[in-house]
Amino acid sequence: MRYLQLTLIFLFLNILAGLAQNGQFPSQMWHKGQITTTNGQVFQGTLKYDLENNLVQLQNNGIETFGASGVVQFEIFDEQYGGVRTFYSLPYSLTGEYETPIFFEVLTEGNNIVLLCREYITTDNRGMGMYSPMVMNPIWGPPMSGAYKLAFNFYFLKDEKIQKYSQKKKELLDILYDRSDEVELFMRKNRLTHDQRGDLLRITAYYNQIR
Template identity: 60%
Template sequence: MKKTVLILSFIFLSLVSVLAQNSQFPSQVWHKGNIYLTDGASLSGLIKYDLENNLVQLQTETVETFTASNVSNFEIFDEIFGGIRRFYSLPYALNGQYETPTFFEVLTEGDEMALLCREYIATDTRGMNNWGPVAMNPFWGPQAYTGYRLAFNYYFFKNGRMERYSLKKKDLFAMLPGHDEEIDLFMRKNRLEHDKRGDLLRITAYYNELQN
């Protein structure tokens, strides 16, 4: 019995160790990718991004750091959650004062509307335990690591204007005008939520289809 308990304890501690090693957010690791500078040059290598400070780093033989003022866009292959992710530098007043070049991730875009976002690491207040991450993809549902979670602010871009989305359902219809009944039916039929990343992507893509 004691031997069994020791073996189970070892397995449990090993699992906790593995979870702790893998509980890194996408902005904390290096990704293969490309950076496209405002002067037309393109660079390839390992990339790490910092949206809070609007910086992107490139690792080759050395590490170079670029600001959103130097970069028009960059793309990464995110091995943590899979797929290519694209970020663009766009003028925006984050603090409500004056516009400066700011990195936004483009989730989907069409002739009428684009959905963008900025991720951030938030303190998790939902009573998570201390044994590592929840095994869910943050791009499609909640994700929490020990005491923290990946969160997003969303923005709609239309007619050259950027508007932050409040995550309130009534404001979603205001952001996507002209097709309230079709969008409501599409959401109910596909069980889509108004405040989840993957669902918002599908809703916005559907709106662009309706506009064509």
């Protein structure tokens, strides 16, 4: 578990470095990977994903598009960032009306709880000044140059239910209620926040470890 945790943290640091170098977000790039469909077929090639529309494209002798309803999971390998990222198609209601399959990236998983996320690109004008534009770092939070940032919605899969996380500390401790005191102490000792991607990964991994 600790090895997986450290591997994912290093992956996120590498993603940050890659973004700073080429100015592209992961969803705007083609990655080597594979798709597993609901009928058990596995397709390999280069992939590009679109979480907003829940689509993944396969480039291999042409381009083929798959919707989340026809996919079990897909994996990509970021050659620039040096890590495998896994996305699952899971039933969830984004609008509050009815559940449909959508894509979630798995950040860390265990026997008790799974941390999921969905990334999106948004604008951030808070650092715009007369010298150079600055936006929030897409992974950890400190500023970096550019007009856009990578933001995340986080979800917890627990007891076979997906719960969207509002990124408030009280809600996090409520979700991890049976070990909330230990989790809060772990956060204080390691100076972890309740709303940063890398910190949430460590907190969730720790909860699964002590649970």
